[in-house]
Amino acid sequence: MRVTLLGTGDTTGTPTVGCECDTCREARARGVERTRFSVHVENDRTGESLLIDFSPDFRQQFLTHEVPLPDAGLITHVHFDHIDGLGNAYRVFDDLPVHAANETDPKTGQSVAETVASKFDYLDRISVRAQTPFETFRTCGLDVTLVPVEHPPLLCYGLTVEDPETGAKLSLSGDTSYGIPEDSRGVLSDPDLLLAEAIVPASLCQHHPLGGKHFDDEGVPRTFGTKHMTREGALALADDLNAEQTRLVHTAHYYPVEEAFEEPLAVDGEVYEL
Numbered sequence: 641m642r643v644t645l646l647g648t649g650d651t652t653g654t655p656t657v658g659c660e661c662d663t664c665r666e667a668r669a670r671g672v673e674r675t676r677f678s679v680h681v682e683n684d685r686t687g688e689s690l691l692i693d694f695s696p697d698f699r700q701q702f703l704t705h706e707v708p709l710p711d712a713g714l715i716t717h718v719h720f721d722h723i724d725g726l727g728n729a730y731r732v733f734d735d736l737p738v739h740a741a742n743e744t745d746p747k748t749g750q751s752v753a754e755t756v757a758s759k760f761d762y763l764d765r766i767s768v769r770a771q772t773p774f775e776t777f778r779t780c781g782l783d784v785t786l787v788p789v790e791h792p793p794l795l796c797y798g799l800t801v802e803d804p805e806t807g808a809k810l811s812l813s814g815d816t817s818y819g820i821p822e823d824s825r826g827v828l829s830d831p832d833l834l835l836a837e838a839i840v841p842a843s844l845c846q847h848h849p850l851g852g853k854h855f856d857d858e859g860v861p862r863t864f865g866t867k868h869m870t871r872e873g874a875l876a877l878a879d880d881l882n883a884e885q886t887r888l889v890h891t892a893h894y895y896p897v898e899e900a901f902e903e904p905l906a907v908d909g910e911v912y913e914l
């Protein structure tokens with residue numbers, strides 16, 4: 641399994657347009673990008689590939705990185721930075737199956753699968769496949785399992801991708817607070833690679849109107865506000881899941897410049913062979 645991180649930024653990306661903060665300036669100086677979130681998973685046995693989330697930066701991502709267009713897609717939740725790139729399917733794909741969860745979100749009155757279908761009902765090139773969380777399905781010769789995480793007010797899902805032949809396992813937290821339910825953690829545990837969202841360092845919680853949540857023994861918040869993990873929360877999750885390797889993703893330009901390019905924060909274009 642070959643995993644390419646196409647988009648490792650949060651909803652505005654780094655550099656953020658119009659921003660002259662030290663982190664955005666340093667990103668431009670280094671030629672580094674954190675575009676909106678997307679992960680490309682290639683089954684190197686069959687040559688098929690699965691795209692996890694459709695970034696608004698889809699076109700630029702596929703022009704920049706050496707990856708084939710996907711044979712299937714998956715949407716974790718219906719926020720702009722994860723779904724809006726699906727419009728790129730028009731005149732690019734003949735038929736693209738797109739997997740998403742089937743549970744009705746009380747906030748929207750629709751499941752993620754239903755929102756994808758209704759938002760892109762003008763696109764006959766995609767066919768939505770509604771999936772039940774915790775029930776493993778096979779796509780591109782890989783086994784995929786969606787698990788609920790915590791991203792109020794919307795339903796959002798983390799997931800695992802496993803190669804049934806080699807046993808290689810990728811786990812992805814999705815956009816989430818540290819409050820991931822225990823049964824979801826059970827599915828996500830023991831990955832070869834964990835992609836954990838870590839929007840900002842815990843030190844920035846003092847600037848959030850709601851502060852932080854899920855404090856560790858030293859009082860450090862593992863959740864920023866209510867819906868994203870801090871860097872410290874993401875690292876604690878990696879520990880709890882016993883991840884072999886961890887990259888922090890969905891990071892914002894609010895990281896102070898001296899921390900923004902340190903390990904294990906990911907940047908676009910990283911490739912992992914599992």
Ligand SMILES: [Zn+2]
Nearest residue numbers: 659661664893
């Ligand atoms: Zn900035």
Ligand SMILES: [Zn+2]
Nearest residue numbers: 717719791815
């Ligand atoms: Zn989100």
Ligand SMILES: [Zn+2]
Nearest residue numbers: 651719721815
């Ligand atoms: Zn997001």
